[in-house]
Amino acid sequence: MQRKPFILQNPSTLIVLAGLAVFTVAVTALSQAYGTGALPTSMVKVLGKTLCLALAAVAMDLVWGYLGILSLGQMAFFALGGYMIGQWLMYARTEAIVAASMANNAIPPTPLELQEGVANQIFGVVGSADLPLVWSFAHSLPLQMLLVLAVPGLLALVFGWLAFRSRVNGVYLSILTQAMTLALALWLFQNDSGFRGNNGLSGLQNIPGLDTVSQARLSVWFLWASAVALGLGYLLAAWVVSGKFGSVIRAIRDDETRVRFLGYPVEGFKLVVFTLAAMITAIAGALYYPQAGIINPAELAPIASIYLAVWVAIGGRGRLYGAVIGAVVVSLLSSWFTGGRAPDLSLPFYTIKWVDWWLVALGLSFVLVTLFAPRGIAGLFDWLGRAVSPRRQGRDLGPDHGALQEQEAKA
Amino acid sequence: MTHAARPLIVLLLTVLTLLSALPAAANPALRAVIADNLDQIERPSRTTVGPLIDQIAATGPEGTALLAAWADRSLGLTDDRRLLIVDGDVMTDAATGAPVSGADPDMLRPNSGVRGLIESALVASQISDPDAAMRAQALDSIARAGTADHLKALRNAPPDPDPALQARRDRLQTLLTIQHDPDPASRIAAIQALSGDVGLDFRAALNPLLVTRRIAATDQPGDANIARELTPGGDLLSRDAAYDLLKAQDLAQPRLTPAAQRDSLAAHIADGKVGGVPVATLGDPAARDRAYDALEAAGTVTPAATESEAQAAIDAHRYFEVYAEPDSDVTDAARAAQRNAQLRLSAMKGIDLGLDALSLASIYFLAAIGLAITFGVMRVINMAHGEFIMMGAYTGYVTQTLIADRTLSLIVALPLAFAVTFAAGVVLYRLVIRHLAHRPLETLLATFGVSIALQQIAKNVFGTQARPLTSPAWLEGAITVNDVISISTIRVAIFVLALLFLGLFLFIMKRTRLGLEVRAVTQNPGMAASMGINPDRIAMMTFGLGSGIAGIAGVAIGLFAKVTSELGQDYIVQSFMTVVVGGVGNIWGTLAGAGLIGVLSKVIESFNPSNTLAAQTFMILFIVIFIQFRPRGIIPQRGRAAEA
Amino acid sequence: MSSLLEVDGVSVSFDGFRAINNLSFNIGDAELRAVIGPNGAGKTTFMDIVTGKTRPDEGRVLWGEPPRSLLKMNEAQIARAGIGRKFQRPTVFEDQSVADNLTMALKNNRSPFAVLGWRPSSSSDERVQELAAEVGLADQTGRKAGELSHGQKQWLEIGMLLAQEPRLLLVDEPAAGMTLAEREQTTTLLRRLAETRAVVVVEHDMDFVRRLDCKVTVLHQGSVLAEGSLDHVTRNPDVIEVYLGR
Structure with missing residues (x-):
């Protein structure tokens, strides 16, 4: 057996990276800040956000498509990443504003006065004037960046350890991840949890220290950052799922018990992938929310995580490029239809307003994809690439449908 | 007019209507009393009106009607010095009971003190009214706003023929004794008689006895009824609160707050310096203190307590919670009774919580x-x-x-x-x-x-x-x-x-x-x-x-x-939790799951009723932990089939 | 005889039904043993207990030199300690190639990070080829396991067991669903394997057991009914009564 370099073994990775590069260059060339201006800044932001969602979808595919855990809690990690970076953005910006206004005072402010002023500004809306303990590091960008990884990672680690240790899996585990997200959302909704309750964190699109840079430029910079993050995240994910590690996690997906009898610590593998995916998702969130400008606990609604699953399913799970395609296609379509730009569909007896009916269409198309095209859009590529293998006597073996289950299905 | 008095007046109006239905009968005794005391009726004084009210009340139902109207400010005096009871458009002569028309009386407006006396007198006469409904209404109005006068009236009233009413009256009398009796021994006896009762009226009667206020003193006050001594910095009294107490009693100067310090510094800027310290360096708290000290030394600002002085003042005093009620035996008895009531109360709250939980569980x-x-x-x-x-x-x-x-x-x-x-x-x-x-x-x-x-x-x-x-x-x-x-x-x-x-x-x-x-x-x-x-x-x-x-x-x-x-x-989500916690494939499991989740939700909620969000958060966390110990739920599927 | 695995006084019950009842069992290094018994005799449960899938209610299971209790270990730890198990149904990872299946089973550090850093080397490739050849799949390494025939899957699974290099092999009804020729091959393989390690074969098929030509343990209602050569146990009146007589 002769071995080829990693990239050549995975030509799809090369194609995706090349596509991403072309996309980034094209958007830059069409942007208002650096190009012809054909793309309005708001559109550049939408595209940048879409890249972040694609990164989150790649992480979801790792967990679901490769490891077989339908995690309905990914958005918890996504939002936590956003909250962690949002803390610094909001604190640093408010600090600048408060410092500027206090500079007019006769007496220069003490650090304590400055901090009190910031706290008052940020938490006045929830009727508090003290800086909560969870904001202890908010003044420092490096520390908050560390927390972007550490907090979701730790949550995933603890939750995963508890759940996997007790061998909860299948739909039970999905429901449990959903419950975790709900618990986190409810906690964040409280005013006294220290994250401004349902107001969330806002004004995140203004980057402290970059006041002079226009949003047009910032949006392109964030698009670049998102593209780099997606590229690196994709490479990391592709590397993880290639080789023996990928082999083992796909084996866990198909038949966990058998892998245990091979001597692999299944829980350890699950924990590594789950935590890694949580961290990747958190990075995606940390890049997404500065582009969105606002984050609040509604972002953690269980439905958001399920959308992520929907994108991956429509794109084609178990294939990283499927996740990217699904996230990009469905989220762009969603914003097109719900943005009111899609023309109404006039039927003889009823006019379909897409703003109202898009969700219905999405829900139903999702059912159709699950029923008729379980491989999603990526299945189309397989078919085009004549890579339809293996023949399984006409029986599809998805992640939930491993070797053992086929036997039992026959029994 | 106080809130509590309003129902009383409604009651009196009812009395009025009842009375006006009676055939108008002249009451010579009443007429005589009115004639003798018209001036005082027009301008009553709280200190002297008492005997007059008693006199009027003694004249019978017409007198009662007059008193009711008087207290209700619906008694009018005509130019020709006749007293009229005005009820909407209908006017009757108070002395004769005859209907009057076309008069334009000046309405009498007795002050609240007088009205209180009138109402007490009315109630006292109603307690012994032959009509049971009237007596019940009288008890109601005493229960709403009882006074020492009521207590006296209750004690003097003849026994009530209706045992239920008598029981109510006894309870009311006990409650009034607790509040208004001058003799500590009988108050204590009354408190002990009701000890352990969870009625709102009893708890309301105890509360005023247990009202405390905080005082600071250099030594234990000898005469005060002390509830307990507080340590500054403890759970009940923070050091800041202790200092506030000292300030309130003029035992200490106001402390120099950072804001006050900043303001007085800002008021004394001269040539870009305050007290010789450059303004630009005043972002540093130590520099501010130096500047302020310099100003203080120069006498340009009033001295204020520094932090260490404040702390020393706090430590130099002792802090006490003192009952407003001076008699310690009474407060001890009240406290014991309250503790007893609270104990039974929490047991009942537990039952109430159980009912709530049961209904929540049935929904789940x-x-x-x-x-x-x-x-x-x-x-x-x-x-x-x-x-x-x-x-x-x-x-x-x-x-x-x-x-x-x-x-x-x-x-x-x-x-x-x-x-x-x-x-x-x-x-x-x-x-x-x-x-x-x-x-x-x-x-x-x-x-x-x-x-x-x-x-x-x-x-x-x-x-x-x-x-x-x-x-x-x-x-x-x-x-x-x-x-x-x-x-x-x-x-x-x-x-x-x-x-x-x-x-x-x-x-x-x-x-x-x-x-x-x-x-x-x-x-x-x-x-x-x-x-x-x-x-x-x-x-x-x-x-x-x-x-x-x-x-x-x-x-x-x-x-x-x-x-x-x-x-x-x-x-x-709650439904899923119910199924997961209960265990699948078994209706009893679902029942157990619903019961557990219902009870737990309510119990967690009862710790902090205002924050249902937190309750739900903890609920879900509990379930995640619970799954650790019973991954297959409370009632798991058993046997080899479940292992696969 | 020093024993590799010692099962002593083990009992387990499901819902009041005693699947294993005070069972004791010993096997030494390099021994081939057949376990037979009627349906419900507790053969599979016995294997479940040894491999950590089921925890016994009482008794002890000791393993290796010096003896360690297996009861405190989970399935993966037991597998790493050197006990390999072949399931009745062929369980291979159908979505992956034969080579991947074998590579996964190779005896290496099993911890996630070690696996993440593991890259194939020429020696590992050789070992995979060698194993594939041993089980007759040398020219099939690139194919997906799902495409193999039933018998080939059985062989692949045996190959994966060999890759684990276990000291004790538990084999559950290896002959089920095999052609006569494949059975022949399997017998030979099992006997060869038993030269270097302990092998326990659970089997229904008397012909197959006879061909293995080894010591036989007869289970009945969760405990050992008889033990000895096949001829010896087939003459045992109890065995005839409960198993062979019907």
């Missing part, structure tokens, strides 16, 4: 039972289950718009909701779930797609605002046991409904052919099929059954919650 049970059936039989999680609940609720709403009679519409809505959601469940099964057999996660996602679509359709059809689903009158109100324990009728009805469904479910599973076949398919579908059972049909029927029950749960939930397109979402 109703919401989860359909889910448990489908999950138990087919290993399929139906994410659209919440939307079936919503469909049931909307069915109830639509039925109500068509049938005006609430009871009838409810009776129609229940089976109709079952039919609608049963049909929806069967359709969902035929079109989607059947094709996803043995792919549980994909079923979960596909049914989620259905859930999104159904929710949005409901939004498009019914709009986003909440639709009311009104319960019939006989379901409104509450069953009240005492001041603490009460439960709303609708929740009792839901509890009964849940019991009904438990019974129905057990009947179907254990006694019918369908139940037998369902159990067979659950245990071994292959074997069941070879016995001539069509597993597909059974699965469809169970799915329909589960969905139908969701519809009925929807009607029940709609009766006390707002019907919106998101109604199902609010219950779906």
Whole structure:
């Protein structure tokens, strides 16, 4: 057996990276800040956000498509990443504003006065004037960046350890991840949890220290950052799922018990992938929310995580490029239809307003994809690439449908 | 006019109307009293009016009527010095009882002190009224706002012939003794007589005795009734609060707050310097202190307590909580009685909490039972289950718009909701779930797609605002046991409904052919099929059954919650939790799960009633932990089949 | 005889039904043993207990030199300690190639990070080829396991067991669903394997057991009914009564 370099073994990775590069260059060339201006800044932001969602979808595919855990809690990690970076953005910006206004005072402010002023500004809306303990590091960008990884990672680690240790899996585990997200959302909704309750964190699109840079430029910079993050995240994910590690996690997906009898610590593998995916998702969130400008606990609604699953399913799970395609296609379509730009569909007896009916269409198309095209859009590529293998006597073996289950299905 | 006095006046007006129905009869005694004291009636003085009131009261019903009108400010004096009782448009002469017309009296406005005296006198005379209803009303008004005068009146009144009224009067007398008796011994006896009682009136009577205030002193005050000594910096008294206390008693100077310091510094800037310290460096607290010290030394600012002085002052004093009531024996007895009452109160609150939990558990049970059936039989999680609940609720709403009679519409809505959601469940099964057999996660996602679509359709059809689903009158109100324990009728009805469904479910599973076949398919579908059972049909029927029950749960939930397109979402996670915690495939498991979650939710909520969000957070955390110890739920499926 | 695995006084019950009842069992290094018994005799449960899938209610299971209790270990730890198990149904990872299946089973550090850093080397490739050849799949390494025939899957699974290099092999009804020729091959293989390690074969098929030509343990109602050569146990009246007589 002769071995080829990693990239050549995975030509799809090369194609995706090349596509991403072309996309980034094209958007830059069409942007208002650096190009012809054909793309309005708001559109550049939408595209940048879409890249972040694609990164989150790649992480979801790792967990679901490769490891077989339908995690309905990914958005918890996504939002936590956003909250962690949002803390610094909001604190640093408010600090600048408060410092500027206090500079007019006769007496220069003490650090304590400055901090009190910031706290008052940020938490006045929830009727508090003290800086909560969870904001202890908010003044420092490096520390908050560390927390972007550490907090979701730790949550995933603890939750995963508890759940996997007790061998909860299948739909039970999905429901449990959903419950975790709900618990986190409810906690964040409280005013006294220290994250401004349902107001969330806002004004995140203004980057402290970059006041002079226009949003047009910032949006392109964030698009670049998102593209780099997606590229690196994709490479990391592709590397993880290639080789023996990928082999083992796909084996866990198909038949966990058998892998245990091979001597692999299944829980350890699950924990590594789950935590890694949580961290990747958190990075995606940390890049997404500065582009969105606002984050609040509604972002953690269980439905958001399920959308992520929907994108991956429509794109084609178990294939990283499927996740990217699904996230990009469905989220762009969603914003097109719900943005009111899609023309109404006039039927003889009823006019379909897409703003109202898009969700219905999405829900139903999702059912159709699950029923008729379980491989999603990526299945189309397989078919085009004549890579339809293996023949399984006409029986599809998805992640939930491993070797053992086929036997039992026959029994 | 105080709030408490208003009902009294309503009562007096009633008395008035009763009296005006009597034939007008002259009352010479009254007329004489009026004639002698007209000036004092016109301008009464609180200190001297007492005997006059007693005199008027003694003249009989007409006198009482006059007093009532007087206290109610509906007594008028005409130019020719006649007293008229004015009731709306009707005027009667107070002395003769004769109707008067065309007069324009000046209304008398006695002050509140006088009115209080009049009312006491009235009540005293009513306690001994021959009419039992009148006596009961008198007791009511004393209970609302009793005074020392009332106590005296109660003690002097002849025994009440009605034992129930006498018992009420005794209790009232005891309560008034606690509040108003000058003799400590009889107050203590009264407190001890009622010790352990949980009535609101008793607790209200105790509270004023136990009111405390905080004082700071250099030494223990000898004469005060001290509740306890407080340590500054402890849980009950922070050091800042202690200092505030000192300031309030002028035992210490105001402390120099950073803001005050900053302001006085800003007021003394000269040549870019304050007290010789450059302004630019004043961002440093130490520099500010230096500058302030310099100003203080120069005498330009008033000295203020520095931090160390403040701390020394705090430590130099002792802090006490002192009862307003001077007699320590009384406060001791009151405290003991209060502790006793609180003990019994918490026991009763526990019972009330249990009732609440029971009703919550029945809601969860109703919401989860359909889910448990489908999950138990087919290993399929139906994410659209919440939307079936919503469909049931909307069915109830639509039925109500068509049938005006609430009871009838409810009776129609229940089976109709079952039919609608049963049909929806069967359709969902035929079109989607059947094709996803043995792919549980994909079923979960596909049914989620259905859930999104159904929710949005409901939004498009019914709009986003909440639709009311009104319960019939006989379901409104509450069953009240005492001041603490009460439960709303609708929740009792839901509890009964849940019991009904438990019974129905057990009947179907254990006694019918369908139940037998369902159990067979659950245990071994292959074997069941070879016995001539069509597993597909059974699965469809169970799915329909589960969905139908969701519809009925929807009607029940709609009766006390707002019907919106998101109604199902609010219950779906709790339903899942119920199934997961209870264990699948067993109705008793679902029951146990619902019970556990209901009780826990309420218990957690009772710790911090204002924060239901936190309660839900802790609930979910508890469930995650619970799964650690019982991964298969409270009542797990057993045997080798469960191991696979 | 020093024993590799010692099962002593083990009992387990499901829902009041005693699947294993005070069972004791010993096997030494490099021994071939057949376990027979009627349905419900507790053969599979016995294997479940040894491999950690089921925890016994009482008794002890000791393993290796010096003896360690297996009861405190989970399935993966037991597998790493050197006990390999072949399931009745062929369980291979159908979505992956034969080579991947074998590579996964190779005896290496099993911890997640070690696996993440593991890259194939020429020696590992050689070992995979060698194993594939041993089980007759040398020219099939690139194919997906799902495409193999039933017998080939059985062989692949045996190959994966060999890759694990276990000291004790538990084999559950290896002959089920095999052609006569494949059975022949399997017998030879099992006997060869038993030269270097302990092998326990659970089997229904008397012909197959006879061909293995080894010591036989007869299970009945969760405990050992008889033990010895096949001829010896077939003459045992109890065995005839409960098993062979019907």
